[in-house]
Amino acid sequence: MNSDISSAATVDALHHEEHSSTGIENKKLMMWLFLASDCMFFGTLITTHLIYRKLYPSGAAEEGILNIKNTFNIELTSFSTFILLMSSFLMALAVSAMHKGQLQSFRKNVLGVIFFGLIFLGCQVYEFTEFSMGNPTAGIPPLTLSNSIFGSTFYLMTGTHGTHVAIGVLWLVAMFFYSFSGRMNIHSAIDVEVAGLYWHFVDIVWIVIFTAVYLIEYI
Amino acid sequence: MAVSTHAPVADKRLLPPSKSLIGLIRPDTSTGLVDWLTTVDHKKIGIMYGGFALFFFLLGGIEALLIRLQLMYPGGTVVSAQTYNQLFTMHGTTMVFLAVMPLNAAFFNFVMPLQIGARDVAFPRLNALGLWAFVAGALILNLSWLFQWAQVFGWFTPVSGQMDIVPAIGWFGYAPITGKNYSGIGTDFWIFGLQVLGVASLVGSFNFITTIINMRAPGMTMMRLPLFTWMTLITSFLIIFAFPAITIALVELMFDRFFGTNFYHVEMGGQPILWQHLFWIFGHPEVYILILPTMGIVSEILPTFARKPLFGYPMVVFSGAVIGFLGFAVWSHHMFTTGLGVVATAAFSLLTMAIAVPTGVKILNWIGTLWGGHIRFSVPMVFALGFIWMFMMGGFSGIMHSAAPADAQQQDSYFVVAHFHYVLIGGALLAILGGLYFWVPKIFGRMMSEKVGYIAASAIIIGFNVAFFPMHYLGLTGMPRRTHTYLAGFGWETWNFVATIGAFVLGIGVLMVIIDLIRTVASGKPCGSDPWDARTLEWSLPSPVPAYNFAHNPVIPGRDAWWLHKYGKKPEQEIEYEKTGPEGIHMPSQSWWPLVSSVGLLVVGVAMALHSAGVPYCGYVAIGGLGLSVVSFFLWALEGPGGYHLTPPDDGDEPQKVLASYTPEPSQKLELTH
Amino acid sequence: MNAHALSLESLIKEEAKRYHAFINLAFILAILTSTEIVIIFLPFASWLIVTSLVVLSLVKFFCVILWFMHLIYDRILLFLLFMSGLLIAVGTVIALMFLFSPNDLDRSLFSFNTLSMFFNSFCFVA
Ligand code: HEM
Ligand SMILES: [Cu+2]
Helix, strand or coil: CCCCHHHHHHHHHHHHCCCCCCCCCHHHHHHHHHHHHHHHHHHHHHHHHHHHHHHCCCCCCCCCCCCHHHHCCHHHHHHHHHHHHHHHHHHHHHHHHHHCCCHHHHHHHHHHHHHHHHHHHHHHHHHHHHHHHCEHHHCECCCCCCCCHHHHHHHHHHHHHHHHHHHHHHHHHHHHHHCCCCCCCHHHHHHHHHHHHHHHHHHHHHHHHHHHHHHHHHC | CCCCCCCCECCHHHCCCCECCCCCECHHHCCHHHHHHHCCCHHHHHHHHHHHHHHHHHHHHHHHHHHHHHHCCCCCCCCCHHHHHHHHHHHHHHHHHHHHHHHHHHHHHHHHHHHCCCCCCCCHHHHHHHHHHHHHHHHHHHHHHHHHHHHHCCCCCCCCCCCCCCCCCCCCCCCCCCCCCCCCHHHHHHHHHHHHHHHHHHHHHHHHHHHHHHCCCCCCCHHHCCHHHHHHHHHHHHHHHHHHHHHHHHHHHHHHHHHCCCCCCHHHCCCHHHHHHHHHHHHHHHHHHHHHHHHHHHHHHHHHHHCCCCCCHHHHHHHHHHHHHHHHHCHHHHCHHHCCCHHHHHHHHHHHHHHHHHHHHHHHHHHHHHCCCCCCCCHHHHHHHHHHHHHHHHHHHHHHHHCHHHHHHHCCEHHHHHHHHHHHHHHHHHHHHHHHHHHHHHHHCEECCHHHHHHHHHHHHHHHHHHHHHHHHHHHCCCECCCCCCCCCCCCHHHHHHHHHHHHHHHHHHHHHHHHHHHHHHHCEECCCCCCCCCCHHHHCCCCCCCCCCCCEEECCCCCHHHHHHHCCCHHHCCEEECCCCCCEEECCCCCHHHHHHHHHHHHHHHHHHHHCCCCCHHHHHHHHHHHHHHHHHHHHHHCCCCEEECCCCCCCCCCEEECCCCCCHHHCCCCCC | CCHHHCCHHHHHHHHHHHHHHHHHHHHHHHHHHHHHHHHCCCCCCHHHHHHHHHHHHHHHHHHHHHHHCCCCCCCHHHHHHHHHHHHHHHHHHHHHHHHCCHHHHHHHHHHCCHHHHHHHCCCCCC
16 A cells, blocks of 8 residues: 555545544544443453462461461552552553643653553562562572462462553553654544553552552451 | 566566565465465455354354253263263353354455445454454364363373363352362363464454444445444454453463462462453453343344334434443443342342343334335344344343343343343344345355254244243243252253253254355355345445455445445435555455464464463473464564555456545545544 | 544643643542551541541542543443443442352341441451
8 A cells, every 4th residue: 555644644535534423533442442341351360369368378278388477578569559640640641642632742651651561570579589489598488370379369369460550551652652653643632542541550459459459468 | 565567467476476565476376275275365354254253153052952951851971971971061161162253344344445445454353363363262262171081091191180171160260169179181171272262353453443433435424324323333352452351360370370479369369359340341341242232233123124214313322332331331230149249239239220221212213113114024124123122131130140130040040041042042143143134145256045044043032932931931930050950840941941942943043044145155145235135335246256355446325335326316425435456455465374373373373271280391392383474473564564466357347436636525534523 | 522533732731731630640549549558547436547548449449541542532322331341340349249249138128237247248357
């Protein structure tokens, strides 16, 4: 096909006016449907965790295998929680910038989101390695995927969330580079908005996990 | 986003070869096999769904007949106990996921966009992914048979020494038998097969919901949607809310088997009962996923052949929605005998009884539709009438299970087998066959044989009752499900023998339908566009339907639009058309990526199962397969939807009044706005 | 309201208004999160702490979906769609928590103390 950008833009505009019975863009509607369904994914993971948490107050079938409260590192988790919240803020700004057609400001904000996302993932990697090694000198036993039921549910749930974050980072990195292709214009705002919805959702899932998995251990 | 050629053509094969922005040529001008592999046309996708599903339906049928042969006489030795377990596992899994669900999906794909006056679904390439992922999942499950044969010939032995290479864990895969110590790589084939099938159903459903909510023709308000479209919508919602539960349950199980987690490891505190809950949280909505679309089909057939509008349309829609919603609140009725506690048992019992009410409402409405109608007993109608009666009997035994104390006697006996075959064969299957006879003239433009149809319908309905009605007796006199044989002297011999005879009669009926279908596609008698004198929009189109569906966008005058158009007395009851401009009709470009990414998923599934069997390097192959899928998703995004323009060759073949321009009234938009 | 129905100019004005909402929201979220972290170390009854945590995270949750995710600016249909998924998910979670405490559940039939039982089912440590 011809690579003339200006004609691409007109065709873009033509396709943009696609007919929609509700006035909601198809992509946005579908992303919301996906998120509604994703609630059920995380709901299942979180209940698995909570059920086992209730059945085994020590986190494992045998007492004394774990010391969850000491394994957890509330400072680190709080830090990454803040990071994720702020990345959500930047994402909202990025979407806003794209709606106004300000490519430069979009790039800056999206870079910030990517950066914060990577910090969050880094914290998670650090957390996972620390937890799984434990600290024999301080008397903190290791918490691994297979040494206890708590390990299984904890890692699978936070790991699934981490995977969501990683996919989000990949998505935004791809968009960042795409923004230099010259094909991104105000009509691409919907694509950015959809990526943004995904990113915010990852954030709200973390809001729930932070409370239901981390904070609750301290009560 | 790819750029389209702006000179519209009448035939896409005339398009100049066009490169997408990443430099690859999109297969828009392809013909033959490549055209089918890369198509994004919902009609072709629907036909392929149907074809593959009918193939797997035959496979599942053969498995069923083997089961019945084994049970024909006490102490049967047709198959071993192990093979028997594999047969009933694969039969159940195949019939639910590879036959009835995709047959329904075939109708969703073909019929729904036509019924709402759309040119395609919202995301055509995603629709193709739904199809190919379904095929990939089906292959993962069934390739296990090949490895089993390889094992028989001594070419392949799993390191664990567990020889259940074909899944042998039941379609419900209860823990802890799915654990690594108790079952072999069959379980892995099953896990990955189901997981990939889940992907297929999920993307399909997101797409259908978006299409129905957003792509309706002007004037097609929600309360004018044909019933089949409504049921497609509700079923799709059930899928997107129910599948996550089993997806996560399967992920947990996969981690147990591959990475040593403890979700269902009893030794480490895992709770097998959790699997049951998660499975049935999915499983109960799943049975409605199977039946609701077929209720939609029947709600199309009855008004057509009674030549009356559907009685109580809003009630039928509403009761469908209520069934869908309540379907999420009854799952524990599959677990009454596990000791749920008094309150939970009572609650689930009551809710299960409650769900029979909207079901009864529908039956009332169908009978109301027939009442006083000018009934024609054409083949689709025969199937639809059979559906009402047989499904109702399945509903009755369902209500009998809903009383927990009674269910304690029925659980795990042939009584339950009788129940769900009445709702699934007597219900879902009869309606699907009715739908087949109903829509094949639209799909292929050819009529199926009436004579064969009547004979087949009689064989199916009679054979089915002979096979499954006795199972009520068998169950109530104590014959357990899922056992490979039984001893003489319990009084089960006669009915088992009778059931096997019935099953073969049923099988012959089904075979007749499929053979006649093949004959029809090849050389059936051509028919007009509206052979049944039907009511909904798809019948306003020529048969077979052109690639762009509607040469001019229709403007919908009311419910049963085509009927109004034909027989309405007032001029405003006619369908009007927005004239297509000189730029032609925008068509989405074809794509390889749905197919390629599904191949990636297929590789992942098979390689993971072989990895678990100890075949070297399979872990890397699986990672490679995943990589292939990820890369093709990226390329998919980069190539964009693309598109070209077609001009309808001739305006003459549509009985229409073309409007120069049309602005919808605000009230015709979806009611739910700020 | 449909953003694309607006002209670019009014759109930019609208986005500027949203910008302030976003900044305020970021502050509020930070404060609520700090509150959560402090609360867990306070010497209150555990049911009180659990309740406040639930309320605080609910507030955060809805703030994000309403403003950051534009639900408050968008068509209500999107809100209803999302809520239907969320409600089914939350309902299932709660039902499962009850189902895994059959003894509490059956006792509650006689004591009518369901509310405290509900919170008990989330307080494993207390
Ligand atoms: C009036 C509506 C219905 C009621 C009250 C009902 C009730 C029940 C109950 C209580 C059971 C559990 C029996 C047991 O295992 O002891 C059951 C099993 C089953 N039902 Fe239904 N049902 C209804 C309709 C349907 C429909 C429409 C379908 C599918 C199209 C269906 C498919 C099944 C299947 C497949 C099973 C067996 C699952 C298994 O154990 O493998 N039911 N039903
Ligand atoms: Cu059920």
